[in-house]
Amino acid sequence: MTDQVVLGIDVGGTSFKGAVIDETGRTLIAGSIATEGAQGEDAFAILERFVIGMMAQAAAQGLKPAACGLISPGMDERTGHVMFSSNLSWRDFPIGPRLTASLGLPVLPGHDVRTAGLAEAQLGxxxxxxxxxxxxxxxxxxxxxxxxxxxxxxxxxxxxxxxxxxxxxxxxxxxxxxxxxxxxxxxxxxxxxxxxxxxxxxxxxxxxxxxxxxxxxxxxxxxxxxxxxxxxxxxxxxxxxxxxxxxxxxxxxxxxxxxxxxxxxxxxxxxxxxxxxxxxxSELGSRGALLGAAILAFRSLGLANAASGWQSGG
Amino acid sequence: MTDQVVLGIDVGGTSFKGAVIDETGRTLIAGSIATEGAQGEDAFAILERFVIGMMAQAAAQGLKPAACGLISPGMDERTGHVMFSSNLSWRDFPIGPRLTASLGLPVLPGHDVRTAGLAEAQLGxxxxxxxxxxxxxxxxxxxxxxxxxxxxxxxxxxxxxxxxxxxxxxxxxxxxxxxxxxxxxxxxxxxxxxxxxxxxxxxxxxxxxxxxxxxxxxxxxxxxxxxxxxxxxxxxxxxxxxxxxxxxxxxxxxxxxxxxxxxxxxxxxxxxxxxxxxxxxSELGSRGALLGAAILAFRSLGLANAASGWQSGG
Missing domain, CATH: 3.30.420.40 (ATPase, nucleotide binding domain)
Structure with missing residues (x-):
């Protein structure tokens, strides 16, 4: 077992959630922030600060996430753009590329529900x-x-x-x-x-x-x-x-x-x-989305079967 | 080019259609019969006579179909049973196995619309x-x-x-x-x-x-x-x-x-x-179903790409 960890970020309609997850599927750090109705660039600014804050928290504990799984409703998984979010007033909004630039690490975009479904199909x-x-x-x-x-x-x-x-x-x-x-x-x-x-x-x-x-x-x-x-x-x-x-x-x-x-x-x-x-x-409940985001991130690191040993109740 | 031919049979709600098709996608013999409201075993008896008649027509022209693609609404492609046909009053009706027995040659069951879709996707x-x-x-x-x-x-x-x-x-x-x-x-x-x-x-x-x-x-x-x-x-x-x-x-x-x-x-x-x-x-129109049936039959003979050279207008 290496000590690789990844960051999962779940961009919801009314809150953003994040987690640092290790290769065994354990959540080491978790956090969330309410959007309080923020829209457009304001919503993105809150997201960016939140993600940078999660990375700082990880660093403070000696952890260095190697990739970030970023999931959102309306996500185009090929481009990392959110095509349409009525809650956040985003239309063709490039959150994947912009967070890649902010974070300096690979950002793997996932459609939120499809990614939760991936986790539910693998573990749930x-x-x-x-x-x-x-x-x-x-x-x-x-x-x-x-x-x-x-x-x-x-x-x-x-x-x-x-x-x-x-x-x-x-x-x-x-x-x-x-x-x-x-x-x-x-x-x-x-x-x-x-x-x-x-x-x-x-x-x-x-x-x-x-x-x-x-x-x-x-x-x-x-x-x-x-x-x-x-x-x-x-x-x-x-x-x-x-x-x-x-x-x-x-x-x-x-x-x-x-x-x-x-x-x-x-x-x-x-x-x-x-x-x-x-x-x-659902067996995974609200954890499914972030677990799925972590699966995407581990896959990008060449660990395609990262989740095979994870426990749905873990 | 060999001279292999196959039989395609399309079991519709109000008529049965058949064709003998060669490896180039040409229809050599075609026929149809109205069900005239026949249901249950009566409908199957009409179908069986029709298929045996198509084989006899082929034999009269020196053709020996090597397999039969048999398509119907409600077909379970794994078993050859028609699960439900309101028009023909069939429920879990084993037309595939029964025609296999009548004809003494491989019968490949296909769901009618899925098979027409296969033809439309390959040729149309x-x-x-x-x-x-x-x-x-x-x-x-x-x-x-x-x-x-x-x-x-x-x-x-x-x-x-x-x-x-x-x-x-x-x-x-x-x-x-x-x-x-x-x-x-x-x-x-x-x-x-x-x-x-x-x-x-x-x-x-x-x-x-x-x-x-x-x-x-x-x-x-x-x-x-x-x-x-x-x-x-x-x-x-x-x-x-x-x-x-x-x-x-x-x-x-x-x-x-x-x-x-x-x-x-x-x-x-x-x-x-x-x-x-x-x-x-649709480009293939009503020919799509029988062309799809022929594709199924040729696939069963190991000619997986039989249709690749066929013309949609042919």
């Missing part, structure tokens, strides 16, 4: 399946789709945008400019927004809403509408891709069976002539 | 693209989806069922038992059925309806509803798979720009933040 709930769908439900919704053992990325690296498929065509407005997108009904942000818009008296989060389904009919209604929208999207995923397993991750997955149990029922009800694939919760 | 409109979607619109609707150069088949060979994804959840009843399926709005059969159900005075086919859009407001309405349903499904295909090209085939593609022009407009209108992929017509 989709391990051993050649055909799987991982759905990440947080501020937004996206998927990591794997078919025949191969991640689907698409002709322009723009595949797997599950959050914006039309579940109710012409339905509610989505922040993306389209109408009736899955994300407009079923993301954590949309569940909270729709609860308020429907007259919910308190400013509750989706997690709060999930806790009051028995006592609050409005919460139950909004939650069920999210479950039905998710089920519709999973009917489509099932019929187009026939996955052996559907893995649910992201913040909303913390609701666990409060989400998964009715989702299983709704999916099977909407499939008339075939069995629904099993729906399971 | 999707040639040279690693990511493509071919949509076949006839009695039913299905797709051949290719990602990273690999056909999507799924964990149980049940992928690419585009016709049954929900475009209007809870919408019109589909013959499959679900509601709001694409096929309920946009297959040739559904266009004709919906025109009659909406008060159309004549029993018109979808092709007839396509010819009277300027003079018959009801025809224009039903046609537009089919186009919109198709566009919704293609938004989903675009966002999930990001194909470089979408190829439209099947009987309805004979409407050509009457279908494709409004479909392009509708697809782009429903995509707010990314360009739609080009939508083009």
């Amino acid at each position: 709930a989709a391990k051993g399946f050649a055909d799987s769908a991982m759905v990440m439900i947080g501020t937004g919704i996206a998927a990591a789709l794997v078919t025949g053992g191969q991640a689907i990325s698409g002709a322009a690296q723009m595949a797997c945008e599950l959050g914006h498929i039309p579940v109710y065509p012409g339905g509610e407005a989505c922040a993306c400019g389209q109408f009736g997108c899955l994300e407009a009904y079923a993301s954590a942000a949309s569940i909270a927004r729709r609860y308020r818009a429907a007259g919910g008296k308190q400013a509750l989060t989706a997690a709060d809403i999930a806790m009051r389904l028995d006592s609050d009919p409005l919460a139950a209604k909004i939650w069920n509408e999210a479950v039905q929208a998710l089920a519709i999207s999973l009917v489509t995923v099932t019929l187009l891709l026939d996955p052996a397993v559907i893995v649910i991750g992201g913040g909303l997955a913390e609701a666990d069976e409060v989400l998964l149990a009715p989702l299983r029922v709704a999916l099977q009800q909407r499939l008339a002539w075939r069995a629904a694939p099993p729906i399971v919760r | 409109a999707a040639k040279g693209f690693a990511d493509s979607a071919m949509v076949m619109i006839g009695t039913g609707i299905a797709a051949a989806l290719v990602t990273g150069g690999q056909a999507i088949s799924g964990a149980a060979q049940m992928a690419c069922e585009l016709g049954h994804i929900p475009v209007y959840p809870g919408g019109e009843a589909c013959a499959c038992g679900q509601f709001g399926c694409l096929e309920a709005y946009a297959s040739a059969a559904s266009i004709a059925r919906r025109y009659r159900a909406a008060g159309g005075k004549q029993a018109l086919t979808a092709a007839d309806i396509a010819m009277r859009l300027d003079s018959d407001p009801l025809a224009a309405k039903i046609w537009n509803e089919a186009v919109q349903a198709l566009a919704i499904s293609l938004v989903t295909v675009t966002l999930l798979l990001d194909p470089a090209v979408i190829v439209i085939g099947g009987g309805l593609a004979e409407a050509d720009e009457v279908l494709l022009a409004p479909l392009r407009v509708a697809l782009q209108q429903r995509l707010a933040w990314r360009a739609a992929p080009p939508i083009v017509r």
